[in-house]
Amino acid sequence: MNKKRIIFYYKLFFAGGTEHSILKLIRKLYKNFEIFVAYDEEESTNDVLKEIAEYAEIINLNKIDSIVVDTCIWCSHPRQVPFDEFSKKIIARHYYYWCHMLLFEAYPNLEFRQDLMENMEKFICVSDVVKKNIISKYPKLEQKCEVVENYLDIQEIKRKSNEQISLNVNNQKLNIISVSRISKDKRIWKNERIMHYFR
Numbered sequence: 001m002n003k004k005r006i007i008f009y010y011k012l013f014f015a016g017g018t019e020h021s022i023l024k025l026i027r028k029l030y031k032n033f034e035i036f037v038a039y040d041e042e043e044s045t046n047d048v049l050k051e052i053a054e055y056a057e058i059i060n061l062n063k064i065d066s067i068v069v070d071t072c073i074w075c076s077h078p079r080q081v082p083f084d085e086f087s088k089k090i091i092a093r094h095y096y097y098w099c100h101m102l103l104f105e106a107y108p109n110l111e112f113r114q115d116l117m118e119n120m121e122k123f124i125c126v127s128d129v130v131k132k133n134i135i136s137k138y139p140k141l142e143q144k145c146e147v148v149e150n151y152l153d154i155q156e157i158k159r160k161s162n163e164q165i166s167l168n169v170n171n172q173k174l175n176i177i178s179v180s181r182i183s184k185d186k187r188i189w190k191n192e193r194i195m196h197y198f199r
Helices: 017-029 046-052 083-089 114-119 128-137 139-144 154-161 190-198
Strands: 004-009 033-039 057-060 067-075 090-099 122-125 145-147
Touching (some): 004 017, 004 090, 017 033, 017 046, 033 067, 083 090, 122 128, 122 139, 128 139, 128 145, 139 145
Parallel strands (some): 004 033, 004 067, 033 057, 067 090, 090 122, 122 145
16 A cells, blocks of 8 residues: 655754654654655755655755645744745645744744645644744634644653763752753743742
């Protein structure tokens, strides 16, 4: 039996949380689906793409005419592509928008194009907060928004928690480490409120 074809589209790959979420999910799915991962910004790096390539075919959309799949999962990015242009490159029976961040808080002037809102069957949000962020700007999308939390590979987390690392810390002080980009939607500024209790 032919496997269903799924394509994950993310405009620019470097080494952020969205890329790692894609990697973790395709590791879970690749045995049951034929998976493709597509991008179209040439600045994309090979860091995560090398790992993804073990489970999926990597496609630079600038180098193909089109690809036909069953499902397209469009991962949110502040630089939007017109849907009518995009859908000529990736031809799918189903289109889903996967939103990993508070887009309209981080980018207040960002607008969803009308054709995007009309053609996405669902807006998959990784949390209730992300869902509320979309609905606050576009109430008409409420029925299309659905919360599906990111897949976590528990065994990988346990394995990595036992890895030895060389990190010098001062044990006389509280140490807080954030593995994320420094941006408003990460709420890192809230740590400042916490810190004064430990001074």
